Amino acid sequence: MPILNKAIVFKQENCGDGLQKALNMKPIDILFAVRESGLKGRGGAGFPAGSKWMLASAAQSDKKYVICNADEGEPGTFKDRLLLTEFTEQVFNGMTICGYAIGAHHGFVYLRGEYSYMIDEMQATLQQLHNSGRLGKNILGSGFDFDIEIRLGSGAYVCGEESALIESLEGNRGEPRNRPPYPANTGYMGFPTVVNNVETLATVPILINKGVDWFTSIGTEKSRGTKLISVSGDVDRPGVYEIPYGTTIMEIIEMAGARDVKAVQVGGASGICIPEAELHRNISFEDVPTGGSIIVFNNSRDMLKILENFMEFFTEESCGQCTPCRIGNKKLLDGVFMIERGECSVQYLRELISLGETMQVASKCGLGQSSPNSFITIMKHFGDEILSKY
Amino acid sequence: MLVSEINTLTEEISSLVEKYGAGRQSLLPILQEIQIRYGHISDVAQQEIARLLDIHPVEVYGVTTFYSFLNTTKRAKYNIRLCKTISCDLTNKDGIARALERELGIKFGEISSDEKYSLAYVSCLGMCDQGPAMLINNQVYSKLTPRKVVEILDQIKGR
Amino acid sequence: MSDNAYKDRIPVSQQALVIENNEPEKIGGTINIEINGTPYKVPFGMTILESCKMHNIHIPTLCFHEDLCIAGVCRICLVEVEGMRTLQASCAYPITQSIKIHTSSEKVRKARRHILDLMISDHYGECYSCNRNNNCELQKLAKEYGVDFYRYGHVQEPFYEVDKSSYSVVRDMNKCILCRRCVRTCIDLQEVGALDAVNRGYDTKITTFLDKPLAEVICINCGQCINRCPTGALRANDPSDEIWEAIDNPQKHVVIQTAPSPRAAIGEEFGLPAGTSLTNELNTALKMIGFDKVFDTNFTADLTIMEEGTELLLRLKSALVDKDPNVKLPQFTSCSPGWVKYIEHFYPEYLDHLSTAKSPQQMFGAVIKTFYAQEENIDPANIVSVALMPCSAKKFECNRPEMDSSGFKDVDYGLTTRELAQMIKEAGIYLPELSKSKFDEPFGEASGAGLIFGATGGVMEAALRTAYELVTGRPVPFENLEVLPCRGMEGVRQASVHLENVKPEWSFLEGVDLNFMIAHGTANAEKVMEALRRGELNDIHFIEVMACPGGCIGGGGQPIPTSLEIRKKRAEAIYKEDEGLPIRKSHENPHVQYIYEKFLTDGPCGHLSHKLLHTGYVKRGSYIA
Numbered sequence A: 001m002p003i004l005n006k007a008i009v010f011k012q013e014n015c016g017d018g019l020q021k022a023l024n025m026k027p028i029d030i031l032f033a034v035r036e037s038g039l040k041g042r043g044g045a046g047f048p049a050g051s052k053w054m055l056a057s058a059a060q061s062d063k064k065y066v067i068c069n070a071d072e073g074e075p076g077t078f079k080d081r082l083l084l085t086e087f088t089e090q091v092f093n094g095m096t097i098c099g100y101a102i103g104a105h106h107g108f109v110y111l112r113g114e115y116s117y118m119i120d121e122m123q124a125t126l127q128q129l130h131n132s133g134r135l136g137k138n139i140l141g142s143g144f145d146f147d148i149e150i151r152l153g154s155g156a157y158v159c160g161e162e163s164a165l166i167e168s169l170e171g172n173r174g175e176p177r178n179r180p181p182y183p184a185n186t187g188y189m190g191f192p193t194v195v196n197n198v199e200t201l202a203t204v205p206i207l208i209n210k211g212v213d214w215f216t217s218i219g220t221e222k223s224r225g226t227k228l229i230s231v232s233g234d235v236d237r238p239g240v241y242e243i244p245y246g247t248t249i250m251e252i253i254e255m256a257g258a259r260d261v262k263a264v265q266v267g268g269a270s271g272i273c274i275p276e277a278e279l280h281r282n283i284s285f286e287d288v289p290t291g292g293s294i295i296v297f298n299n300s301r302d303m304l305k306i307l308e309n310f311m312e313f314f315t316e317e318s319c320g321q322c323t324p325c326r327i328g329n330k331k332l333l334d335g336v337f338m339i340e341r342g343e344c345s346v347q348y349l350r351e352l353i354s355l356g357e358t359m360q361v362a363s364k365c366g367l368g369q370s371s372p373n374s375f376i377t378i379m380k381h382f383g384d385e386i387l388s389k390y
Numbered sequence B: 001m002l003v004s005e006i007n008t009l010t011e012e013i014s015s016l017v018e019k020y021g022a023g024r025q026s027l028l029p030i031l032q033e034i035q036i037r038y039g040h041i042s043d044v045a046q047q048e049i050a051r052l053l054d055i056h057p058v059e060v061y062g063v064t065t066f067y068s069f070l071n072t073t074k075r076a077k078y079n080i081r082l083c084k085t086i087s088c089d090l091t092n093k094d095g096i097a098r099a100l101e102r103e104l105g106i107k108f109g110e111i112s113s114d115e116k117y118s119l120a121y122v123s124c125l126g127m128c129d130q131g132p133a134m135l136i137n138n139q140v141y142s143k144l145t146p147r148k149v150v151e152i153l154d155q156i157k158g159r
Numbered sequence C: 001m002s003d004n005a006y007k008d009r010i011p012v013s014q015q016a017l018v019i020e021n022n023e024p025e026k027i028g029g030t031i032n033i034e035i036n037g038t039p040y041k042v043p044f045g046m047t048i049l050e051s052c053k054m055h056n057i058h059i060p061t062l063c064f065h066e067d068l069c070i071a072g073v074c075r076i077c078l079v080e081v082e083g084m085r086t087l088q089a090s091c092a093y094p095i096t097q098s099i100k101i102h103t104s105s106e107k108v109r110k111a112r113r114h115i116l117d118l119m120i121s122d123h124y125g126e127c128y129s130c131n132r133n134n135n136c137e138l139q140k141l142a143k144e145y146g147v148d149f150y151r152y153g154h155v156q157e158p159f160y161e162v163d164k165s166s167y168s169v170v171r172d173m174n175k176c177i178l179c180r181r182c183v184r185t186c187i188d189l190q191e192v193g194a195l196d197a198v199n200r201g202y203d204t205k206i207t208t209f210l211d212k213p214l215a216e217v218i219c220i221n222c223g224q225c226i227n228r229c230p231t232g233a234l235r236a237n238d239p240s241d242e243i244w245e246a247i248d249n250p251q252k253h254v255v256i257q258t259a260p261s262p263r264a265a266i267g268e269e270f271g272l273p274a275g276t277s278l279t280n281e282l283n284t285a286l287k288m289i290g291f292d293k294v295f296d297t298n299f300t301a302d303l304t305i306m307e308e309g310t311e312l313l314l315r316l317k318s319a320l321v322d323k324d325p326n327v328k329l330p331q332f333t334s335c336s337p338g339w340v341k342y343i344e345h346f347y348p349e350y351l352d353h354l355s356t357a358k359s360p361q362q363m364f365g366a367v368i369k370t371f372y373a374q375e376e377n378i379d380p381a382n383i384v385s386v387a388l389m390p391c392s393a394k395k396f397e398c399n400r401p402e403m404d405s406s407g408f409k410d411v412d413y414g415l416t417t418r419e420l421a422q423m424i425k426e427a428g429i430y431l432p433e434l435s436k437s438k439f440d441e442p443f444g445e446a447s448g449a450g451l452i453f454g455a456t457g458g459v460m461e462a463a464l465r466t467a468y469e470l471v472t473g474r475p476v477p478f479e480n481l482e483v484l485p486c487r488g489m490e491g492v493r494q495a496s497v498h499l500e501n502v503k504p505e506w507s508f509l510e511g512v513d514l515n516f517m518i519a520h521g522t523a524n525a526e527k528v529m530e531a532l533r534r535g536e537l538n539d540i541h542f543i544e545v546m547a548c549p550g551g552c553i554g555g556g557g558q559p560i561p562t563s564l565e566i567r568k569k570r571a572e573a574i575y576k577e578d579e580g581l582p583i584r585k586s587h588e589n590p591h592v593q594y595i596y597e598k599f600l601t602d603g604p605c606g607h608l609s610h611k612l613l614h615t616g617y618v619k620r621g622s623y624i625a
Helices: A018-023 A027-037 A049-058 A079-086 A088-102 A113-131 A162-169 A198-210 A212-216 A249-255 A303-317 A323-340 A346-362 A366-370 A373-389 B003-020 B024-038 B043-053 B057-066 B086-090 B093-104 B146-158 C048-054 C106-121 C137-144 C181-189 C224-228 C240-248 C260-270 C279-289 C298-320 C337-346 C348-353 C360-376 C393-398 C417-426 C448-454 C458-472 C504-509 C522-533 C564-579 C590-598 C607-613
Strands: A065-070 A106-111 A147-152 A193-197 A226-233 A239-244 A261-266 A272-275 A293-298 B078-083 B117-122 B134-136 B139-141 C030-035 C038-043 C078-081 C100-102 C169-171 C196-198 C205-207 C234-236 C253-258 C293-296 C383-389 C413-416 C492-498 C513-520 C542-546
Touching (some): A027 A198, A027 A212, A088 A147, A106 A162, A113 B139, A193 A198, A198 A212, A226 B086, A346 C106, B003 B024, B003 B043, B057 C196, B093 B117, B093 B146, C038 C048, C048 C078, C181 C196, C181 C224, C224 C234, C240 C253, C260 C417, C298 C458, C337 C393, C360 C393, C360 C607, C383 C417, C393 C413, C413 C417, C448 C458, C458 C542, C513 C522
Parallel strands (some): A226 A293, C030 C100
Antiparallel strands (some): A226 A239, B134 B139, C169 C234
């Protein structure tokens, strides 16, 4: 599958041997390089990867783990599918570098159950890496041992949340943990664990190979490097686009061939709805942060139906543990139905928006905290349109 | 279940426990393999897994029911799961759903009387650029059209 | 035995955050924090909730229970920590930095109110028709936060069928708020595993394996989940209507036996502090209600000691003198019906270790419908025998089919402390102000040994008081008969008593160390059983197990709430009452001596005892068909 624009980071011919270079460095230098690069988590939350690695590196423990979060479940996101099929080796190398930097010898790829058809090829790649001495014992003669195991999810969106993912790996219901303690300190089986998104890890070998200065020259002040964006919806050329941070939403959807745009959902069901008037906003941690999903809606679309789809998603995919998320999402969904039936007063709609604001601050994990985003933003921008229609 | 069937199941689970280890962290891989082999995780299997991993059966039940791809009741030979998430929805998921229902003569959430087909919705399959998409067991089919759906079903029927 | 064995089983997310070394000077001492603008010093690692409690700042809680590990799921205890975007669950947030906390800011109040509104919107039932009316944590919070309308609607129809299959525990999931205290109780505290959360999202619910009725799964009826349920979702199966009916029927001779633990706790139902014994006031109340006779279960507790103690000595004799390889030691106590069902389910291969002596409740049941009926010349068919117990499992026990050795159902109803308190209130009686009266003859007052059965270690202590004296002719060598190694709240306790200068008939016990263990709460029982399985307990002779934490005083029929502090106070009340009694050894109870003279004439473990006072067990196993 092509990356339609000019790829910057993810160009196969240009990725070089970051692993070899990393293993020639001291772990501490890798940690500093990753921190200096300003590389932030590509999964959406944007926690600085360097800080995460340093915390795990500093944690005293005889066992540590690296987990590649390949539970890509956000509606409208498929960039990890691309990375895991086209750049598999690079993802694994990123994990090995992370393991080397923090002192871990075991890595997991938590691959979502929906992608189980990819597992054979991934296993084959692991085998190749083993055969070429790039995985296993004494990697590339460095004396460093590292192994990677692929584990499958079984169809639960919430397992993309890092602590729920760890719970799932431990054989539990994928219910997010209380934090603190954070996984970097107390993760898989209680050991220090770095959980990074596929894209974050895939970026690392290139970052190491091409250097911090090169990496920081791309993107914006607070958002270094590039981002893979999965574009879908009402566009002519849906697909994965690599853009430097700071690129406007308008530019991205124009690349993908969007016409007659009514709104753009950035960040999937848990993201925010951007109306046409705000398309000049840019993708970056300082403006519109995202895990990489852009869904375009043209003028024929009914925003309430879209919202219904999102709220149904969360009512099912909430882990059901904490009150605000479990019942709150149901109330928001019921609210959508009430609007459809013409039974929702403006006053009750205000109550629901206020409930959404509570969910944003009171839910236990990122899923619950972000689940009302689309309700709030769609109602903010299209509330009048919706209420006058129904 | 027949005693001989239970014994086979127990042996199978024992070998899986040996393969993945006797800790609770082996639970999901074991459940996944049993799911693939039997199409569901029976109450006997749940209790055997619990016994061999030294956890409570109700915990296995709790885990099994948490994950969409694990079932405690018998499923069809071909489990058809149509992606209902927004991008596929925008690309005429409903049309595909109607085509599937028409062709198979069952509604979503149902199993055909010969236990060959089941129809269900699933959350995002990550094929948003190629919607509408569906899974038949572990195989993914994308860019579906009603006509293409019929072709795919014909292929399966031939098997 | 390590604690880790069961800790491994707890999902890490639900384990309490333990700071291994919480001596402040070693890990950085105290931390200066600010709560609502006022500076405080708190120990490093203490949670926000604990810190606030320490400084008398109230934070509402629901899923938090001090007996259980942290869940952090209800979110009602949220507070604002300056600098953090989201609100933090104070129960789960350990303070490791100098932070500024707001416990009642606008943001916090609004969030709490919303969370409460959500819970109420999903909670079916009207308070006045709920058995937890006035003692419901959700109701209390609704009042505290001034809830006066259903912001997000209200459930109009029950969604779940009420599970009344169990003799002991009724589950009404329509009232469940998914705080998961019952799950943590059942899995972590009791290691039973009858309940867990199943499904996901809005469909999440608490249920049994395969959604089976409670009576069909491995529930041991301990009722600990009831004691920790914040709402009316879990309650005991209440027989008070049938009891009222019997009382109102002039044909029926209604007798009640009262166990010591309810007497030490029932005051709590009337607003008294924990640890107030109302034994004699209760006698008066029961008569006012209309019971024909009030007996003291301690009488049969004394009888239990005679029977179970004799059984132990017989087992020891077989082992030491006859060198019988088949004799099963250690012997386990059998008076806790929750424990009996636990071992029947989980360790059926060890059932022969269980004393065959019935529990005091069932012994009394058999004695009332035989000996008492005979003495008083009453047709046992007309006797309705009620047992006031701290226990929900006693309801199951009296319904076991084999419990009919009198020719009738030995005990007709097991009544809990909570249910009796309700009956007393219904009769318009304020218990604490009643005059005192004595128990009825022919059983009268019992010994202090029977009384202390209520606290963990009590059966052991009572047994030692009798066995030691029987064997040596001297009182047990502890000051004031207080066998201190038996007392306390540690989960598993072990001690021994050295036997020397024994009476000639017990010469085989000369120089023997009598080794005993005590466990309470079935999670601790599991540790003991696993040690037994590993062959580590070969030199132990006698093990007391109580299914409930704290023993009967912490039983599943006791007043709600419960906590370690409350259980300690109830135990103290029992020990204090024992101290003041004239007779404190079972074998010295004149009524016990009388019944062996007049009725059970072939003595403890004799033929008639065996028929009336001993029982057998069922190998249930844990497989659910």
